[in-house]
Amino acid sequence: MRKKIGSILLLTISLYAQSSLEIAKKSYEIMSGYQSSVSKTTMILRNSNGEENIRKLEIKKLENENGDKSLINFLYPMDIKDTKLLSYEVIGSDDEQWLYLPALKRIKRISSRNKSGSFMASEFSYEDISSQNYKNYSYDKEPLKVMQNGKEYFQIVRVPKDENSGYSKQIILIDCKTYLAFRGEYFDKQEKLLKKIDFLEYQKIKNIYRIKKINIANVQNGKSSLLSWDEDAIDSKLTQSDFTQRVLQ
């Protein structure tokens, strides 16, 4: 325990050079510019007994000035294969979402207010997997500089602007050199710690940082989910027409 405490040496120094907003913007921009991407991911869901379930997804994304567009195609388990979720992020308002149900051949508009709801029974909520655009948060507090395992991080506190968010605030550690998010703590509406998120691995594709592995642990129910990118391609020449209802069927 002492070792653990010893290894996490926390230094809190107020940092006046950059605001939290500027750091969050830089952190967002360092991962932007991919234009469009096609990724294949695996999600491992672990319950409190350590039992595992696997989900596989194909995720297509398109960067947009007014909010990103995404198309998630469920690949595994087989009984939900070909179910698709089309989302248009709307900055400062509710996103637009449509779900395609292959058994009925039905495109169904769904409410995007379910921000805190579980995504595919994982510990990731819909807002965790949606675009982490810095504009969706407010940053009241000044950033701090903290040390963890001998490395320096900015610690910023962001508050979701959306009143339907499941979180009251999120504390994020951002690498001072690379501006990549390293770790986060998400607090529920009662301001109790709900989830711990670890951005475990990044890769650089065409000079743009891409996340490769994220683990999220719900400290209240003991469950966790690991999302890893098996394949990831950027600048994939996708256009607006690849994110319309036409591609759902």
Added chain:
Amino acid sequence: MKIAFVFLFLSIYSFGVEYKSNLSAKYLSYQKYHNELQYYGDTAFIYSDDKSQINTKLGFLYSNRYEDKRYLSVEELYFTQRFATSQVEFGKMIKYWGELEGYNLSDIYNQKNPLFAPFDTTAKSGTIGANLTTFSDNNSFEVGAKLYEEDTQYPKLGTPYSPTTYNIDNTLQSESSKYNPTLYLKVNFVTDKELQSDSKIIFLSGYDTKRYFIPINQTTISEYGYKVNKLLLLSNILYEDTIFKGEASFTDVTNDEKMSDYAQIALGVENGFYDIFGIDVNLYSEYYRYFYKDNLKIKNVDMGELYDDDLFLALKCNFNDTQNSVLKSGVLLDRKTSERLFKIEFERRIEDGLVFKSELQNSVTKKDTFLSNFGNDTQLSVAVTVTF
């Protein structure tokens, strides 16, 4: 024959065709009828390249008890040619036109399949047709034709939920040749500025999917198809976490002595409540109504209106667990006759690709109504489905 089938199967695999199969075993226990064990399933194959796609779906049903509930059919077999902003499709297809959950009065591209599931309006038979669709963002314009009118296979007398007390000849009788095409235009448009909404306007000219029965002889009846011009309006509007839905149809019967012009309207509201002890709950309330221009005329035909002046109330609980457990329950109440149909179903994944489903259905009917042919009944079923 078997060798040819195996060869065809291996050929399909070698060409890298995507496939998905569902195989189910279901035990049904009835209060009024003999119990049965059903095996059913489907296999879908999709072959596609950048511009074109071939979809095939084969389905089967086998009841150990009721001989008429046994079939093997090609449910879909159609070709799609894609262009930059348009596409052409032709072949045997199943389409979904609708907005509401309990019953879609506008889902009329295909005939229902009462042999498979008498009360499940999502059970449909493929229709042979062709269409051309142009796309602009999320808006589309479709012009198409159904090439002919299919016969509907009804359960025979003595089989659960046979709709009449007569023998049914499943050959469709019709105003003119069954091979007269039915034409339609469909416009789909989406708004996202002031309100998030999806709407469709469909104009259809040809045979009505709704049919009535006529006597063939003293003991046998048959379905009769008549021609119409029909306008359908469908819409959903999202406001906060409530979705308002509507479907309406205005039908001009062109030349049928027994059938009156009619209108149908259906309104619905869907409300979501999220993360209640980890459970997402959706509530549905819907109302369906028919209006006939000439009520005297309609009294002469047995239309079997299941959804006139009916209220549908339902809930869906998604437990958000790794087994995808879902509980659905709903009741259809006839406000005129006080008949009701209640259903509760529970679904849970046992293993990846193996799903358990159990269902309880209870119908309370009144004298001299269409449902009175089914009588009061309670049906309990358990099923497992393997998907691979």
